[in-house]
Each structure stands twice: as C-alpha cells, then as structure tokens.
Amino acid sequence: MATAGVVIIGDEILSGKFADQNGAFLIAELRALGVELRRLDVIPDDRAEISATVKAHAARFDHVFTSGGVGPTHDDVTIEAIAAAFDVPVIRHPELERRVRAYWGAKLEPANLRLAEVPRGAELWWGKDTTWPVVSFANVVILPGVPELFRRKFVEIRERFRGEPVYVARLYVDADEGRLAPELDRVVAAFPAVKVGSYPRVAEREFRVLLTLECQALAAVQEAYDALASALGELVVRREPPQT
Amino acid sequence: MATAGVVIIGDEILSGKFADQNGAFLIAELRALGVELRRLDVIPDDRAEISATVKAHAARFDHVFTSGGVGPTHDDVTIEAIAAAFDVPVIRHPELERRVRAYWGAKLEPANLRLAEVPRGAELWWGKDTTWPVVSFANVVILPGVPELFRRKFVEIRERFRGEPVYVARLYVDADEGRLAPELDRVVAAFPAVKVGSYPRVAEREFRVLLTLECQALAAVQEAYDALASALGELVVRREPPQT
Missing domain, CATH: 3.30.70.1710 (BMC (bacterial microcompartment) domain)
Structure with a gap:
C-alpha cells in the first residue's frame, strides 16, 4: 500500500482564523484511493519549518502533498522552502511564465510572476484545467491553500495515486x-x-x-x-x- | 507569548474513520488563551513516531498537548512512548492505582490497571473532576482522545495557560x-x-x-x-x- 504524508502550511490554520478544510478533504480522498496516510502536519508559513518538514516526509513516504504558501505575497514561501529542502534553486518556469503573462496581460504586476516560480526540475501535471497545471517536484505535489482550488486541483490528478481499496x-x-x-x-x-x-x-x-x-x-x-x-x-x- | 505544539495521536483520524475534533477545539482554545500554536501533528498509534514527535515538540515549544492513545488496549501506547522520549520508565502511580481499583471494584480487569501507568515523575493536576486528574509530564499535557473527555479535561486546566490576548x-x-x-x-x-x-x-x-x-x-x-x-x-x- 502506497504511503503518504500531508503538510498543511498556514499561520491562518494554526491561529484559528480559518478552519482547515484541505486536510480533512485529503484524508477522505486518500482513504478512497487506497493510499495510507501516515502523517499530517500543520505548520506555519516559515521557510525553515516547511523545508525540514517536507524533506522528512519526502524521505519517509511515497507521496507528499503540500497545501498552501503558493502565491505572490510575502507569506508565500513554500516554493523556495521545497527547493531548499532538495538543494536546488528556484527558477522561473518558461511555460508557466508564458501563461502568467498571457493571463494578466497589461495588468501584470511584477509580483504575479512569482506564480511562475518552481524548484528547478519540477514537473507540470496537466488535468482538465488546461490553463494552470499542478506543480510537482520529486515525490512532492504542491497544491494551493485556497480550499476550492485545492480540491479542484487534487481531483484532477488523483487517479495517478489510485491503489487497492481497504x-x-x-x-x-x-x-x-x-x-x-x-x-x-x-x-x-x-x-x-x-x-x-x-x-x-x-x-x-x-x-x-x-x-x-x-x-x-x-x-x-x-x-x-x-x-x-x-x-x-x-x-x-x-x-x-x-x-x- | 507562550508557544505550544499539539500532537494528535490516532490511526482513526489519519484513516478517516473519525474526523478530528480535538485539534480544531484546541486551536480555538489556545487562540483565546493567548498561546501561540506553532505546530499540530497528526500521527499514528506508533511508539517510535509518538516518542520522536513529542520529544521534538517538548524541546521546541513551551507547552505540548497530546490527544489519544491512553487506555487499556493494544493501540494505547502514548504513555510508554512519552516515557521513552524522556528516557524514564513507566510506573504505576499509587494514587491512580488506588482510584482505578476503587472505581472498578470487583469488576476490575487486569488491563484496567494500565490507566494507572504514567512516566516516572509525572504530575497529577486536579480540576473540578475530583475522581480523575489530568496527567502531565515535564511540559507535556497528556489528554485522552475521546472528544468529550478531551474537552472536559482541557477546560479544567486551561487557566494555567492564560496569557495576553492577541x-x-x-x-x-x-x-x-x-x-x-x-x-x-x-x-x-x-x-x-x-x-x-x-x-x-x-x-x-x-x-x-x-x-x-x-x-x-x-x-x-x-x-x-x-x-x-x-x-x-x-x-x-x-x-x-x-x-x-
């Protein structure tokens, strides 16, 4: 049975500003897929904490799913933390950059280009949403924290993980x-x-x-x-x- | 601001058999108390995992709260895991043993005496419930996983942790x-x-x-x-x- 770890990144969950939805959603999804969830950690928007936690999960479990910390603002540090965990640089992905520029057009703000950043070596997984892919790196699937987007993206890629039922x-x-x-x-x-x-x-x-x-x-x-x-x-x- | 870590112990949460209630409850309580929750880990009923996780939390945060894994059955390994984390033996606490024997009387089963076991050096904290205390060891507060009992016990001891509001x-x-x-x-x-x-x-x-x-x-x-x-x-x- 494949194993998984989940890392929920967000001060807003730990401080009670928003109740976690993504962890609960993923618990049910992984069970239905026949993937054994071995650990779920809720951690702050902190580079060192994210880096150490993702590194530990990636070494121990077949799959790691992260939620949150991807976006254009100061508290979005997941991409650089995962890159640090694997000792690779953050690069601007040409395909993502093209899409960010096309999406925002004349309204593009410099910060929006942070959405094109990935750890070097990341893969783009395409689902039904042909505008924005899911970004994965090694055995880590990097998902956004906004619950509606988290669910939509996970549903698009979940068949990759289906095993035998329990x-x-x-x-x-x-x-x-x-x-x-x-x-x-x-x-x-x-x-x-x-x-x-x-x-x-x-x-x-x-x-x-x-x-x-x-x-x-x-x-x-x-x-x-x-x-x-x-x-x-x-x-x-x-x-x-x-x-x- | 005092810091805290929470360790939710239970295969039943990770496998989706029961939705977590204790973590969500504690997030709201800690916020209201002015305690900064820095990390919440959901982990399986596994001695090594509990031991390593509690040890890491205890070293980094002012307070650690554990939920679950206390009871008389094979999957209740929290007490021995915490004792191992601090390198002390598990002992049968005389005061708890007296209460277990009085509570079960003639119906006492040998396994019930596991409820009297604590890491050596544990403290008993008494609240309004004068039958069963809360067990703490060093900076770790050991709470049961059954949500009704978890809440009742936490409410009894929460004033110990009150700080300035945020x-x-x-x-x-x-x-x-x-x-x-x-x-x-x-x-x-x-x-x-x-x-x-x-x-x-x-x-x-x-x-x-x-x-x-x-x-x-x-x-x-x-x-x-x-x-x-x-x-x-x-x-x-x-x-x-x-x-x-």
Missing part, C-alpha cells in the same frame, strides 16, 4: 475496554496484517466501544472479524461485515 | 494579490512585530483578498492597520479594526 469491518460492543483488551491482544497476534482499532464512545447509548478491523486483503479481515465476533459473543450489539 | 484587524480588499504584494512588503518591513496575512478567497463576491494584521500589542496593530488601509485606499471594501 476493507473495514466494525463491531459495536457493550463492554468496558479493559474487558476487551485480552481478546483484542489475541486477534492482533493472530492476524498481524489486520489493523485493529478500539474506540470508546461516551456519547452513545447502545454501545460503549467501537472496534474496527481493516486490511486490503478481504479474506484476512473476514477471518479476524469472525474470530473476534465469536470471542466476544453477546457483548457485540451491532456488527458491520467487511466493506470498502 | 489583537487582530482585518481588511477586505477587492484586488489581485499581485497588486497588493508591494504594499504588504512595506507594512511587513515597517511593523516587524505585526504578523500580516494575505488570503485570497474565490467564493466571495464582495472582496478578493482578506488581509489580517495581528499582534499582542494593540498600538502596533492599530498603526499597521491605519498604514495599510491608507496605502490601499479605495481597494478596501470592508474593514474590521483591531479586536481580540
């Missing part, structure tokens, strides 16, 4: 987690490929703990689900067999 | 960011204590960019706001003077 089964249990722990340990040991989660819910009346089992191999989830349901017997008040 | 002023501008960049650069240079943000909004009809100015010093925000509003003149279509 199957999840759920057991809703009316018992204390302490009671469940030994049974869970047994299932975890017997089915190492299956990820087992245990989530107490205090606001529910019907059950006290939601147990989840998940894996890309349907047979493995089914076996673990059957074993755990059978071990817990009447403690299970509701069940959902494996589904994608 | 003032924010806003200018809603009908112009392209490229046009604004030179004026923003001037304000950023003239008022180094004021944080200036520029946020294009594509779904708005009245304005194209929201500019924000913020600082704990009211006079500085007011001056920067006046200077920028005056420089932008008629491009400003709406304005909100400094407020907390």
